[in-house]
Amino acid sequence: MPNGSSILLECLRREGVEVFFGYPGGVVLPIYDEMVRQKTPRHILVRHEENACFAADGFARASGRVGVCMATSGPGATNLVTGLVNAMMDSIPVVAITGQVSTKLIGNDAFQEADTVGITRPCTKHNYLVKSLADLPHAIKEAFHIASSGRPGPVLVDLPKDVLQAVWPGIESDAALKYPDFVDLPGYKPSFEGHSGQIKKAAAMIWHAQRPVIYAGGGVIASGAGALLEQLSELVEAPVNLTVMGLGAIPSDHPNCQGMLGMHGSYAANQAMVEADLLIAVGVRFDDRVTGKLEAFCKHAKIIHIDIDPAEIGKNVKVDVPIVGDCGQVLEKLNTRLADSREQSDGGLHHRESRRAWLARTEEWRRKHPYEYTDRTDEIMPQALLEEIQRATNGDAIVATDVGQHQMWAAQWLRFNRPRTWITSGGLGAMGYGLPSAIGAQFACPRDTVIALVGDGGFQMSIPELGTLASEQLPVKTIIMNNGYLGMVRQWQDLFYQGRYSSVEFGVFPDCEKLGAAYGIKGMVVRDRAVLRDALQETLAHPGPVLLDVRVSREENVYPMIPAGGALSDIILTDEDARKAATARPVPAQVGSGAGEMS
Numbered sequence: 187m188p189n190g191s192s193i194l195l196e197c198l199r200r201e202g203v204e205v206f207f208g209y210p211g212g213v214v215l216p217i218y219d220e221m222v223r224q225k226t227p228r229h230i231l232v233r234h235e236e237n238a239c240f241a242a243d244g245f246a247r248a249s250g251r252v253g254v255c256m257a258t259s260g261p262g263a264t265n266l267v268t269g270l271v272n273a274m275m276d277s278i279p280v281v282a283i284t285g286q287v288s289t290k291l292i293g294n295d296a297f298q299e300a301d302t303v304g305i306t307r308p309c310t311k312h313n314y315l316v317k318s319l320a321d322l323p324h325a326i327k328e329a330f331h332i333a334s335s336g337r338p339g340p341v342l343v344d345l346p347k348d349v350l351q352a353v354w355p356g357i358e359s360d361a362a363l364k365y366p367d368f369v370d371l372p373g374y375k376p377s378f379e380g381h382s383g384q385i386k387k388a389a390a391m392i393w394h395a396q397r398p399v400i401y402a403g404g405g406v407i408a409s410g411a412g413a414l415l416e417q418l419s420e421l422v423e424a425p426v427n428l429t430v431m432g433l434g435a436i437p438s439d440h441p442n443c444q445g446m447l448g449m450h451g452s453y454a455a456n457q458a459m460v461e462a463d464l465l466i467a468v469g470v471r472f473d474d475r476v477t478g479k480l481e482a483f484c485k486h487a488k489i490i491h492i493d494i495d496p497a498e499i500g501k502n503v504k505v506d507v508p509i510v511g512d513c514g515q516v517l518e519k520l521n522t523r524l525a526d527s528r529e530q531s532d533g534g535l536h537h538r539e540s541r542r543a544w545l546a547r548t549e550e551w552r553r554k555h556p557y558e559y560t561d562r563t564d565e566i567m568p569q570a571l572l573e574e575i576q577r578a579t580n581g582d583a584i585v586a587t588d589v590g591q592h593q594m595w596a597a598q599w600l601r602f603n604r605p606r607t608w609i610t611s612g613g614l615g616a617m618g619y620g621l622p623s624a625i626g627a628q629f630a631c632p633r634d635t636v637i638a639l640v641g642d643g644g645f646q647m648s649i650p651e652l653g654t655l656a657s658e659q660l661p662v663k664t665i666i667m668n669n670g671y672l673g674m675v676r677q678w679q680d681l682f683y684q685g686r687y688s689s690v691e692f693g694v695f696p697d698c699e700k701l702g703a704a705y706g707i708k709g710m711v712v713r714d715r716a717v718l719r720d721a722l723q724e725t726l727a728h729p730g731p732v733l734l735d736v737r738v739s740r741e742e743n744v745y746p747m748i749p750a751g752g753a754l755s756d757i758i759l760t761d762e763d764a765r766k767a768a769t770a771r772p773v774p775a776q777v778g779s780g781a782g783e784m785s
Contacts, residue, residue, distance in 0.1 A: 188360045190319050190350040191220040194283070195227065196360035197326040203227045203254050205245070205629050206283075207238040211258020212298060213285035213347040224360075227254075230629065230658065233650035235262050237622035239269020239340075242280045244623030246273075247609045248584055249630035250410070252333050256283040260298030263344070264305060268616055270340045271309040275613030276431060277408060279338040281329045282310075288348040289317050302344045311339035319352040323365050331369040336376030337495040338408055376494060380511030380519060388466075388490045388507045389523040395464035395488075396540035398424040401447070401476075404431030404612070405469020405493060407605045411514035412436060415468060418517055419443075421524050422466075423541045425548045427455040429470055430593075431612040434602035438581070442545070444552060448476040449748045450594040453555035456746070456754045458548045459484055467491045469513040472502040473613065482753035492516045555759070557598045559742070566715045568592065568667055568738045572599035575637070575665070578722045583635040584609065584627050588620035588644025591673035594744045596639055618647030624662045625654055635663070635726065642668040642695060649696075652705040655731040663725050666735045668695065669742070677743045681764045698735035709733040 188196070194217060198206065205228045210218045221229055232238045235257040242253030257266050263284040273280045287296040303315045312332050314325045322345070329341040357363060392398060400422075406415050412435045419426050419442045426436050427447040436443050447455035459465070465487045470476070477483045483503060491498075491505040492513055499508040509516055559569040572595055575585075581601040586609040587593045593610055602608045609627055611619040624638035640648070645666050655662055672690040679687050702709020708728055712721045718736065725732045747758045749767055758764045 188354045190352045191216040192360050193322055193354055193363060195220060195224050196363055197323055198227050200365045201330045205230060206254035206256060207232050207241040208256030209235045209238055211262045213259045213287060216350040233653050235265035236268050237651055239266045240619050240622035241626035243269060243273050243278050244586055244609050244626030245630045246278050246280055248606050248627035252279045252281055252330055253626060254281050259285045259287055260300045263302040264300055267309060270306055272611050272614040272616045273340040274309050277338045277404060279333040280340040281333050282342040284344050286344045286346040289346045306342050310342050313342040315344045316349055319349050319354060327366040328369050377510045378512040378515050380509045380516035384507055384509045385519050385523060388520060389527055391488060391507060392422055396537045397462050397544045398422055398464040399458045399462040400424050400426045400466045401470055402426060402432045402435050402468045403429035403470035405513045406432055406435040409512050409514040411517050412605050414514060414517035414521060417521050421521060423545050425458055425545060429476055430597055433597060433608045434605040437603040438601035439603055446597050450744055453746055453757060454548055454551035456757050457551055460755050462487045465489045469493060471498045478748050479751060479753040565739045566718060566736060568595050568742055569599055571667060571736055571738060572596060574719055574722050576600055578726055583637050584631060585637045585639055586620050586624035586627055588640040589615045589617050590641045591744050592639060592641045592667040617644040620644055621648040621651045621664055625660060628660045628662050638662055638664040640666055642666055643672045652707060656705045656707055659730055661730055663732050667738055668735050669738050669740045681768050698733050702733040707731045707733050711735045713737045
């Protein structure tokens, strides 16, 4: 008869899970033993539990489906926490399965016991401690529903060892299990459609605006609303500014797309926010890296905010027309109303010339203030590396990054013309995320080219996953932008701490040609700009995994930049501007504790 472990695998199959990521340990051994007999879903052995969660996260971002990870009790479960926080902050659907000591030992400080439910309650959308085998199917069904519906997020299911070993009476096989057909959660009823009265108000406000700006984020991608966002932009003839989580929501080459805004966003995108008279915020949470100084944020603009999570509306910024609902469903209704009311609205036609002039003005800002850098032929500039990657892939690759300077340069210089091709740790800024998330993305999209673009700092946090690449023969291309520093920390120390560098320089870095060989992976080191293009072409053409270490200019800074605590109008474009700003203001009160949080 089936036991708890076989029932768990059957539940995962019923949820359509084909692959999941994990690391074995004592109390989950019954599950791993069952895997010997059951080959599906496929388990991928990572080299660290944190990376199992990152891989599940990358799988979810690339596929739009729920990513699944598993770890044992105690340290295995606690090692998932960073990945869970990351998924929580970026609204990524992940289900984490953890082992727990037997129910009779819970609370006795047993070997490898931790209060996993208590520890993860603040960093999950919901979690479960399953104390009875009869509750397991319902817990798994509900976990997948909660993770993927409403505002997506991580859900954890904690399984004591005796539940995994318990026998299910009355059925002869897992296939005979009666799995729940639906979920009934009276306290969980997300709003999807949006209030029709609020949508009507928003349409009227839009037609009376002369300088509208669309500010869009990851919620657009989560709801699959990219085409509707594009339609809104064309209807209203408004520029679109994207958060770092929203890149790819509208094609980068769309004439109305101004790319990324915020701390390291473009001059055009940030200036448009400063001068807008209407902000249409879609699937965003007004993060501090976007708003800058709140008192100065969009001072001249009325604000429409569309989001499925009512807790985000009004949390950071007061809005004039709140609309709670799924971005796709709300935009569909809003676009229909806008199209129907354009001729009847006084403003629909009356302000058309003003809106067209406004759009032309933002395009002029974009032409006058492009991302640019000073090329030096004696070394490889970080931006030049990104230009070569863009040229080699033509934007037709999935790119997963770590956090820091390379992440911001990638967001600036790469072009994302379809959603789910840009995978990055946005809210948490977790170093070491790039390579394991690329592993998850490659399993989600086996036919796509997947690039793990990592910094030398983050890469050293995820080196063991080269073993996963090698053992699975995943064709992930790991490209290290190597400047020998924790680059974003160094930049802040340079600009705001009078160049006093402290604990940011790596004195030793592994020889990646030898490191790759040690794992059975093709490894290369590039120091000469003249061979960079050929090395990238060789990397992308190789059928298996490749480790490419590119030594770039060591002390290049990322611009544009808005200092922490500054307003969007305080944008810095050059080193000279940065040093003037540094002498005019004290050290920022909050700069984070790692390279990621500063980006």
